[in-house]
Amino acid sequence: MKKFSIxxxxxxxxxxxxxxxxxLNHLDKFPIRQLKFYDNDGERQKVIADACEVIIREKAPEIKFLATTxxxxxxxxxxxxxxxxxVGKYAMRDKDEKIPLKYGVIGQETCGPGGIAYGLRSIGGVLEILDYMEKYSPNAWMLNYSNPASIVAEATRRLRPNSKILNICDMPVGIQERMAAIVGLKQYNDLEVRYFGLNHFGWWTAIRDKQGNDLMPKLREYVSQHGYLLxxxxxxxxxxxxxxxxGMAQNTFALDPERFPNTYLQYYLYTKYEADHMNPDYTRTDEVRDGREKFVFSECRRIAANQSIEGLKFTPDEHSNYIVDLSRAIAYNTHERMLVIIENDxxxxxxxxxAMVEVxxxxxxxxxxxxxxxxxxxxxxxxxxxxxxxxxxxVDAWVEHSYLKLWQALTLSHTVPDANVAKKILDDLIVANKEFWPELKKDKKEAEAELSLS
Structure with a gap:
């Protein structure tokens, strides 16, 4: 069996x-000969890599490992x-979340103004990696988890239309894991689903087990009372x-009790409620810094210092199972049914x-x-x-360096109340993202219109 390089x-x-x-947990069905890490922040990567090198050495010493910039x-x-x-790490995520909240608008890393800001940073970074892959390994496939996936997918569709990239998301997988648990099944791929939407913006229309049994009635009864909480x-x-x-899925489900919502729809369907219940001084960025960030880096330093995996606290990430399954489907031509972001057509x-839909x-x-x-x-x-x-x-704004297009994008977002608020948020985001965004230009008419508004 062929062994792969990742x-x-x-x-x-x-x-x-x-x-x-x-x-490492799936080497029996997806063997690996070489595993590399690449990051443009060598210092941060080294902490993770030093620990992972120990883990690989003790669990699968036959795998060649390299971390590089x-x-x-x-x-x-x-x-x-x-x-x-x-791109911009947690420092910029912090601004994505807290700048909109200054104006009473949802602060979320992939939805609303914060998601748009993150998207404009991500486009260049994803294109750079895609170009490296095509230059040095033109037959490789890129499986992209980088957010916000819809904006990135639209950019790659337009700017790299022939590239071998699959834009994917683990949120539907995580929700399907919960659905499987609700109906007494083991994992997400015990389900066969029908789903439509954009990334972080979709609905399940049918859910069956592998024997074809309809699981929708049992799920409807449960979700109407508990959402996706276990x-x-x-x-x-x-x-x-x-x-x-x-838990909020109970409320988003109520708007269409025939179909099951992606959890991110809460930010669009209950916008005011969500914004009002966000703490502008302590957002999810702070939660991640105080939780996962501290845990992962302290555990990595412990493993590297001990040069041993004794007492290892890292476990296989259930959401990562999806990327293994997707890799296997491509590598072995398995024709598995999976959710992917793809041009609607x-x-x-x-x-x-x-449109780049998730189906x-x-x-x-x-x-x-x-x-x-x-x-x-x-x-x-x-x-x-x-x-x-x-x-x-x-994406128009990124390609054309257009202030107007980006203002229009924020104004049109369901999370933003009007064009004036959109403009205030945008102007703050421009200052915050000056190292990462293309320089946005205003033509004479835009400048005159801005003057009349003020």
Whole structure:
């Protein structure tokens, strides 16, 4: 059986140890000969890499390991690029969340103004990694977890239309894990689903087990009462903000009790409630810094110092199972059914053909083949059309260096109350992102209109 070479782009991520543990846990079905880390922050990556080197040495010494900041070293001789970059790291996520909250608008890393800001930072970083892959390993596939996936997917569709990149998300997988637990199954891929939407903006329309039994009635009864929350015992290690998120699904489900919502819809359907219940002084960035960030880096330093995995606290990341399954589908042409972000092109028949939708696809060695989800209802269609326009305008702004297009994108976002608030947020975001965004230009008419508004 062929053994594969993988580079994790964003090797300094706190998610990297979980991905490594998942890969090591599946060597029987996805063998690896070489694992590399690549990151442009060598100091941060070194903490993670020093620990992962010990883990690999003790669990799978036959795997060659390398951590590097050199693109040629990182991307030469690889079969898969697993990308999970965060341009600007947590310092910029902090601003994505807290700047909108100054104006009473949701502060969230992938939704609303914060998501748009993050998207404009991510585009250049993802394109850079994609170009490295195509230069040094032109036959490789890039599996991109980098957020916000919809904006990144629209940018790669437009700017790298022939590239071998799959934009994916683990949030639907995480929700399906919960659905499986609710109906008494073991894992997400025990379910066969129909789903449509944009990334972080979609609905499940059918859920069955592998024998074809309809699981929707049991799930409807449960979700209408509990959302996606499991028992107290099962939620003991869940962070408070995520408990609130999974519980809030009860309310988003109420708007369409025929279909199950992605949890991120709470930010669009209950915008005022969510903004009012966010603490502008302590957002999810702070929660991550005080939680996962501290845990991962302290555990990595402990492992590296001891040069032993005795007492190892890292476990396989259940969401990372998806990226292994996706890699296997491409490597072995398994034609598995998986959720992928792909150009619509008729998958949703009454929706924009060039939208980057998230739908079930059959995945094999030539990539994904979209499945037809048919027509969608007016409520979802109207909502999706607004959101896809936001994403396309954001990419327009990046490509054209257009202040106006970005102002339009923020104004059109369902999370922002009006154009004046959008402009105030945008002007603050421009200052915060001066090291990362392209310089945005205003023409004479825009400047005159801005003067009249003030």
């Amino acid at each position: 580079v994790i782009a964003g090797g300094g991520s706190t998610y990297t140890p979980g991905i490594v543990m998942t890969l 050199d693109p040629e070293q990182g991307f030469t001789d690889v079969d898969f690029v697993m990308a999970q970059i965060r 028992s107290d015992k099962e939620e003991v290690s869940t962070q408070p903000s995520w408990k609130a998120t999974f 008729g998958a949703v028949s009454n929706f924009e053909p060039a 079930p696809c059959i995945v094999g060695s030539n990539g994904p083949e979209r499945l037809a989800m048919g027509k969608i209802p007016r409520f979802q269609k109207g909502f999706l059309e607004q959101q896809v326009a936001v994403e396309k305008l954001a």
